[in-house]
Amino acid sequence: MTEQAATEIAETGVDDKQLPHHSLLNRLYTGTGAFEVIGRRNFYYMLTAALVAISLLSIIFRGFTLGIDFEGGSQIQFPNQGNVSTTAVEDVYHQALGMDPVSVQTVGAGSSATIQIRSEALNLQQVDKLQNALFDRFHPKDSSGNPNINTISNSDVSSTWGSEITKKALIALLVFLVLVTVYIAIRYERDMAIAAITCLFFDMTVTAGIYSIVGLEVAPATVIGLLTILGFSLYDSVVVFDKVAENTRGVLHLRKRTYAEQANLAINQTLMRSINTTLIGILPVIGLMVIAVWLLGVGTLKDLALVQLVGMIVGAYSSIFFATPLLVSIKERWGPVAEHTKKVLARRESVTTGDGAPVAVQPATVMASSRANSESVGTAPKPGARPMGKRHKRKR
Structure with missing residues (x-):
């Protein structure tokens, strides 16, 4: 099925049992998977908070297995x-x-x-x-x-050598975070910068927590590798933010969709790209660990590859399930987006029939015109559905 056909079905609002079902890979590839991420953000917030709490507790009470470069x-x-x-x-x-x-x-x-x-x-x-x-x-x-x-x-x-490496790495990290914050605030907006930086701190905390829990040895190469995974995670988040900015452009002048629904659509549209980026990034790291470490016995490369492998997986999670939901939560707290969301939801609740009953969306087999009007009657769109106005017209 083409992307256009899948979009039309997603927008009709009919019962899922009446619709043809497609494989997970097909829905991921077309971007019409209708995966509800923003709507389930409270669950992902709790999962994220649990990961952070476990990581911090392990760091505080268990500590790290420091390499010889740090302890001497x-x-x-x-x-x-x-x-x-x-x-x-x-x-x-x-x-x-x-x-x-x-x-x-x-x-x-x-x-x-x-x-x-x-x-x-x-x-x-x-x-x-x-x-x-x-x-x-x-x-x-x-x-x-x-x-x-x-x-x-x-x-x-000498332990002082490892301390100097750590000190310089922390200075580099601070400069990196400042430059990233300024860039995102100028290129996109302030709220996206806040969400991106919070996401980076999550990546660092959980990656460090995994090292503490598993007992992996921390070497100077580990600290250096931590900086590289921050760039990877930031890139993935910015890709989603770019699609969010595109989807939400002019959304405040519409009354059919909320900012959160457009942001969830952006996640669906970029989900396959995020997965592919992570897989392509992980494969060379695994090759580095197998060839350089197991066959050649280069210990420094092992430290670098381990932190990249752990960080890429953590970064893929945070860019999909934490960065954009956090952005939406910040937007809906105050400002014009919060007011717009209230108006859209109020408008949907106010759409009733003459006897006060909610308007029901007609099945596609009953009225073909309901496809074009399904969003206008006050129903929430499917998570993976495109706006009707952005579809390409059919050729006659």
């Missing part, structure tokens, strides 16, 4: 050319130094796999003792295939 310490690594288990490495560490390491993990796969040991800051004597113990137990080999103690490397990281 020593990192020892050597090639894992055999089946060296992390448990065996922990035993060697404990026997050599009399304490346990912070973490031991295998990074990469195949010939590029390495064992990484993260511990508290070690002095030179402790490093030498640990390197000798590891070499005697596992005999790691160099590129020529000969056992060599020099393959066991050590690096010390």
Whole structure:
């Protein structure tokens, strides 16, 4: 079925049982899915509030698993050319130094796999003792295939370096938010800027909360990756806002539709684009995690890819189910949109027959003219229905 035909059916107001049903993908593709988002905004507000509350509670009481760049310490690594288990490495560490390491993990796969040991800051004597113990137990080999103690490397990281990275990232975040607020306020309007910035704070809070709940390690690359997902989420929100601005242009001079109904139509029209954008963005990130992290063992890319994957999913939710509903709520609180909404709803309630009963919309099979008049009798349009005046005329 064409988009025009689907629009006509959506505007008739007949019982859904009398209408042909189409697959979810078909309705998403044509933008006539009639998905009620604005009308169910209270549900999405409660879901959003629950996500924020859980994230904040986890951040406050559970905290984050900070990487070595933030806490400082020593990192020892050597090639894992055999089946060296992390448990065996922990035993060697404990026997050599009399304490346990912070973490031991295998990074990469195949010939590029390495064992990484993260511990508290070690002095030179402790490093030498640990390197000798590891070499005697596992005999790691160099590129020529000969056992060599020099393959066991050590690096010390100062916690001040991670603090400097975080400080600069926060400054960059503040500048980013200010510039975005000014741009949206000038390009669109103040209310859209408020909704977009609130949406960005939601994205940051929930993404950080997921890291806290799951216990994912926070590294400087995680902080940098957080800035990139904000741009992705903002882009998706602006796409919907642009359609909202187009649909609501001149809506205050009409008496058939409210601002909220036009905004819900914009969500339906851009829903498939938002889904496609998210999927296309996620696929390279997954490829980055599989190839660069699992095969090549590049830990920095893992930190960057994880925060992007989590942030893109959270951003897709917020741009569809939070940003636009929040914009509508702000608009309907005060100002001309609030007055217009009251007039439209009052007009619909006042449309009655001679005996005071509400006017019923005629089925399409009874009166063909009811298609053109269905919105004029005071009935609310279907969530995915286009305004009658914007349809293309049929060719005779």
